């Protein structure tokens with residue numbers, strides 16, 4: 460497979476590098492295409508960039524700098540609470556906040572302390588209650604915002620290396636995640652194999668977990684690699700691990716961003 464990544468963050472949000480720097484590094488690494496997907500505006504806070512026009516202008520400027528060697532696409536990562544007032548080439552959809560039973564809105568992935576507080580205070584320590592809320596919201600987000608790619612499907616596992624908070628193979632938990640995945644298979648959407656937590660040293664596996672990837676393959680779903688890159692040096696973090704996982708889940712092809720006018724292209728995974 461040729462290198463490509465649709466999920467990259469820049470100084471327009473919480474990424475370390477400018478759009479131009481990340482694009483130059485991708486080109487040096489031999490990428491055929493790259494998508495910029497900073498966090499966009501959202502109604503619950505000002506975490507993402509606010510000025511969509513300036514963001515789009517900068518991504519388009521860098522795209523023309525990189526042409527014709529590497530295609531740069533204008534993307535955005537849109538939260539459940541996110542909104543878009545301009546047209547992007549594609550959108551990555553992710554759920555980063557859920558409401559607890561106490562009515563408070565909790566961040567799923569910001570810090571381990573907040574995650575722990577969410578589980579205890581928001582869901583009375585019940586991982587299945589938390590999972591129901593989270594996966595329900597992932598489905599709502601996909602139906603409401605209609606992203607092209609669903610990001611980090613099991614993000615609630617970010618701080619759960621070694622099953623620190625709950626058992627990821629517990630049938631009750633898995634059933635909730637699998638039900639959501641099945642419902643998602645009826646939507647026109649790419650599932651991202653996301654290595655962002657590996658880059659951060661939080662997890663040894665990508666999102667989503669193997670049982671979910673296997674089921675997505677059985678359902679005839681399509682997959683795309685994304686490193687959720689916040690540091691240009693980690694553009695390809697976890698690539699080999701992700702490809703190995705995809706192969707053992709049964710996938711023989713994956714999708715990537717196109718090199719010219721076609722947004723997504725299907726390609727064989729190398730043996």
Ligand SMILES: [Zn+2]
Pocket residue numbers: 536553555610611
């Ligand atoms: Zn995200």
Ligand SMILES: [Zn+2]
Pocket residue numbers: 466468536610687688
């Ligand atoms: Zn991201």
